[in-house]
Amino acid sequence: ETEKSDKPSPPLDVSVAFPQASPASVFPPSVSDYYRFDDLLSPEEKTLRMKVREFMEKEVAPIMAEYWEKAEFPFQILPKLADLGIAGFNTEGYGSPGLSITTSAIANAEIARVDASCSTFLLVHSALTEPEYGSDASAVNTTARKVEGGWIIDGQKRWIGNSTFADVLVIFARNITTNQINGYIVKKNSPGLKATKIANKIGVRIVQNGDILLKNVFVPDEDRLPGLNSFLDTNKVLAVSRVMVAWQPIGISMGVYDMCLRYLKERKQFGAPLAAFQLNQQKLSLMLGDIQAMTLVGWRLCKLYDKGKMTPGHASLGKSWITLRARETVVLGRELLGGNGILADFHVAKAFCDMEPIYTYEGTYDINS
Incomplete structure (x- = not known):
């Protein structure tokens, strides 16, 4: 058995598949905030968002396709991930930061924008589901x-x-x-x-x-x-979890849009960048519109929670509707990359596949709707 090296993996080389491409390990800039959602955030929320974004783009993006293919967790990122100070999100005490649900959701989306698995690692790990009982x-x-x-x-x-x-x-x-x-x-x-x-x-x-x-x-x-004494208490946990999980597909969709826009600007066919063709522009506009709508629904869901007005129905509708829209968005993104859209190396195919379990867990679309 060969010894495993502690050295970081080299950047993904996609030049054979796509000579004009930027290295896939270099994550594209964020360009999906068309309605300037960022203006709604407090200075502290903006600072945390950029802190998480920088970490994910610098430390996680270069290695995710490799570890996704191997189906292994990159434990070497844990010290710096812990240094972000977001583990536990809105939980108070026990070493958790006690963030607001809005701040938690924004940080969660930034993680999912680059890699859904890292987001799930932090978010979904309580042992409720059983072999015979999932939705029930x-x-x-x-x-x-x-x-x-x-x-x-x-x-x-x-x-x-x-x-x-x-x-x-x-x-x-x-x-x-x-x-x-x-x-x-x-x-x-x-x-x-x-x-x-x-x-x-x-x-x-x-x-x-x-x-x-x-x-x-x-x-x-x-x-x-001591605070978990009935399934009513369990439902309180699930309601919060569904708010947070609803922001995972928002982040995934943002990342897919960012990757697709760069790809279409760089990839040339018929003597012009793919972004110059109106058929592709229409698909990009559909994706961008869905992202604005998903973000604002997620935002409203957080504000209802913060005011103590969120019902289980609000959480279920938010999770089901957002994941449905995100599912459609990543399908368009995968389609825009053509043959390269089935390669995890370009990250869009990985996001396409990662969307399926998120569409399913924390209540399937049918159960939530």
Whole structure:
């Protein structure tokens, strides 16, 4: 077995496929804010947005296609990712920054603009879904039985992000005494805990999703989450999560538009840049219009949440509608790149594939609608 090098990978060379191209590892400038959404942001929000954007473009963009192809997580980015100070987003305490939901969403979108997997890594990793219960989340079979000094957890979980390497897992389980859904912290290497990587995914391949088996896993009393006592509490978690997840496709769409516009300006056919043809301009305008609409819906959703006026229906409509529009946007983007639109090297195909799991998780389109 060959030794793995700690040296950074060389920039992707796409010159054979497209001699006129900028290196794919050099992410294009952000040009999708046509309605000047940035004017609505506070100075602090703008500063954080640019800080996250710079990190993602400089540190993450050059290596993402390689790690997406290998379906491995680039752990070397974690120290600098942690230095951004956004992990935990709007959670208060426990080392989290306690950002507003708006600030959290903006940072999340900037991450997803370059790579959806990094966004999912930070955002989606609680252990609720099971092999037999996805959309029917309230029917979980994993059980928690009270014993002296703690709880015994038995059951299975599926599709849990980061579960193969996480130090801490948040497990949703049914309290067999009350028949209510409770939350429990299960620590890495607990006896009876096993996590296995799910292979062969077509999207967010960098995220290490896993199957979790819990067999007589002991959890001490202090590791039961006191604020999670029923599925009503679980729904509160899901509502916030759906707001944040709704901003992932906004970021993905922004990145796809940025990449497509540069590509069409550089790529020449029939003696002219592809951007000069009105057929392509129409597709770009459709993409740009969708991005403005998605952004403003996401913005309004955040403001409703901040004012305490957001309902589960607001969150569900936002998540379902935005992901539907984003799905259409990335399809247009992939189409604009022609044959190169099926290569992960140009990032658009990667974003096209990454959009599918985001369209599906945190409530499918059908469940949310």
